[in-house]
Amino acid sequence: MGKKPSVIVVGAGGFGKNHVRVLAELGSLGGVCDIDREKASTYGKLYNVPYYLNVSDIPEGAYDGAIVSTPTSTHKDVAMQIASKEIGYIFIEKPFTPTLKEAIELIEFLKRKNVKIMVGFIERFNPAVKMVKKYVDEEALGEIIMASATRVRRWPERIIDSGVLLDTAIHDVDLMRYLFSEEPIKVYAKTGKSMHRIHEDYATILLTFQSGKMALINANWLTPFKIRSIEVIGSEGVVEADLVTQQVTLSSKDDRITPFSEWREPLRYELKHFLDCITSNEKPNPDERDALKALEIIEASLKSSKTGNSVEVST
Numbered sequence: 001m002g003k004k005p006s007v008i009v010v011g012a013g014g015f016g017k018n019h020v021r022v023l024a025e026l027g028s029l030g031g032v033c034d035i036d037r038e039k040a041s042t043y044g045k046l047y048n049v050p051y052y053l054n055v056s057d058i059p060e061g062a063y064d065g066a067i068v069s070t071p072t073s074t075h076k077d078v079a080m081q082i083a084s085k086e087i088g089y090i091f092i093e094k095p096f097t098p099t100l101k102e103a104i105e106l107i108e109f110l111k112r113k114n115v116k117i118m119v120g121f122i123e124r125f126n127p128a129v130k131m132v133k134k135y136v137d138e139e140a141l142g143e144i145i146m147a148s149a150t151r152v153r154r155w156p157e158r159i160i161d162s163g164v165l166l167d168t169a170i171h172d173v174d175l176m177r178y179l180f181s182e183e184p185i186k187v188y189a190k191t192g193k194s195m196h197r198i199h200e201d202y203a204t205i206l207l208t209f210q211s212g213k214m215a216l217i218n219a220n221w222l223t224p225f226k227i228r229s230i231e232v233i234g235s236e237g238v239v240e241a242d243l244v245t246q247q248v249t250l251s252s253k254d255d256r257i258t259p260f261s262e263w264r265e266p267l268r269y270e271l272k273h274f275l276d277c278i279t280s281n282e283k284p285n286p287d288e289r290d291a292l293k294a295l296e297i298i299e300a301s302l303k304s305s306k307t308g309n310s311v312e313v314s315t
């Protein structure tokens, strides 16, 4: 067995603390960086790893990989600084950047530095999604016709710098591309604002694909309880997945089964993949193309909602 990769987590806040914990469990937490001294020192001391208050303080060549889990508006600057520390693998939380333009600039920069990029579309690593994908790929549902996704909860009031499309619906935009193994060609969306001061807090997106498939995505921050679910409808059956409980149900004309599978933390699989790529010098997946496509579709959704027309996207 070779040496385990050493990874630093930059941004140990609400979600970053999970990266810290899981990397420690996987034996690959090499350091923590957070501008909040309390957070940096708490996790540094808890896991007995070096901690830094600024990316500029991270020593060059000390880490194999880095996780960027700072607020989305800072991803580009933070990732660019990390790349100058001779870190060859950078994992950037979703949404990759607030805009497609920033994403293009960041990717060009990271490619010039030979950095391999992973984007945090964690749902691809949800065991329930894996099972749905298997049914789709093995044609257990016959020919795929359409899919839908629901992702709703009460507004997490700390999120003020983005709306429900960029922050939340982006997970399902990525899932639809992943499940169909196809790019949408057109986007139609309607959004609205009820409680959020600046951005939309409810949205419906309709994606249409070259093959005729369609996908409907519903996201809001109004529903007082949490639902995260997907449903894929084929000519011979339907598969439904609850992404919170990870329960999957497959139904055909004659049968309805709920295969047993134990609940597993998606973040563990996601980070394991990142570490495996570092160890084997492979390109992670989902990567920069997935980051770009999802942002393009989100921006097309915002445009569609504003103009009232459907918007074409590149394939």
Ligand SMILES: NC(=O)c1ccc[n+]([C@@H]2O[C@H](COP(=O)([O-])OP(=O)(O)OC[C@H]3O[C@@H](n4cnc5c(N)ncnc54)[C@H](O)[C@@H]3O)[C@@H](O)[C@H]2O)c1
Pocket: 010, 011, 012, 013, 014, 015, 016, 033, 034, 035, 036, 039, 053, 054, 055, 068, 069, 070, 071, 072, 074, 078, 093, 094, 095, 120, 121, 122, 167
């Ligand atoms: N994959 C998922 O399901 C998922 C879930 C939640 C959040 N996220 C994403 O993770 C990112 C972080 O979200 P959060 O809710 O944890 O935010 P947060 O505000 O709770 O935490 C961000 C942390 O980054 C630190 N920070 C800010 N600027 C920094 C800098 N320049 N250098 C070092 N540290 C810095 C802050 O002090 C804070 O501790 C966002 O992009 C968000 O969209 C992803």
